[in-house]
Amino acid sequence: MGVDFTVFKGTSSGDIVEAKGHRDPGPTEVIVKISHCGVCGTDEHYRHADQGLGHEGVGTITEIGSMVTALSDFRVGDRVGMGWFHKTCGHCDACLSGFQNRCENKTEYGTADRDQGCFGTAVAWDISTLFKIPPEIESEFAGPLMCGGATVWSPLYDYGLKPGSRVGILGVGGLGHIAIQFASKMGMEVVVFSGTESKRQQAMDLGASEFVATSGRKDLSGVEKLNALLITTSAAPDMGLYLPVLASGAKMFPLTVSTEQLKLSPLDLILNTLTVIGSAVAPTASIRAMLRFVAKQEVRPIIEKFPMTQAGVIEAMTKLREGKMRYRGVLVA
Incomplete structure (x- = not known):
């Protein structure tokens, strides 16, 4: 049977256009009628x-x-979510080790299935990268978890941090505001760094233990050492400001997709045995754990809703581009 779908696409000019398509499900695929993205x-x-x-x-x-x-146990009528990865192979060393996000044969957004996208009415999706949404999580909040949430969850869950760890989070934006909630509800001490005082109260309400406004500061004296640092700002920070407050063995996670240089010298890393870890989205089992955690701990992204129309997509992407989104946009069919 398959599905005829509408999708909103990019163009060489940067304009958003409406297109039509058709997909029949492959043997390991399902057709998903999109309600939110x-x-x-x-x-x-x-x-x-x-x-x-x-x-x-x-x-x-x-x-x-x-x-x-x-x-699988996926059936017609199930409410599901999908993110950056379109398919993983299940048989490479990475998949067999539980790191499907490192799959050697994966297909993903931007390089595969370019005829379809979740800014649209329906998609065909492989079950290897599909996730059931717990009933406690409303669909409008589930969407931002599938990439943004999974991106900040993985450093906190998959890399040995634990309750009591001191975690620094740079930025209170689309990624940072979710990371604050996760880390706080995991029992970590959350130290939030932001340029000005304007987001102090919101950061504290989300679960921050401490808030530090960094504009004009030449050092962070008075801040106790951190076990991890999540960099969620859109621009690369001045690492000279943050390196002195990283504990020996601390981990740094640059999480924003950016081509800017993160300026560090080998000596910076050697002196305190620091680790820089590139991390994007999470492995399959980790995302499942994230969804269970969100359901039980009532983590909720702060969202703005827009209609799933050409005008709605343009408005949402323009607001995000201008840095005015608070904090995750969600398109609603």
């Missing part, structure tokens, strides 16, 4: 590409491929 900063990188936009989709399964019943 988060608007991620990474979508902006593909606004000038001839491809369907959107990779934080949530919707309902309307049709399943021939092997889906045998290989």
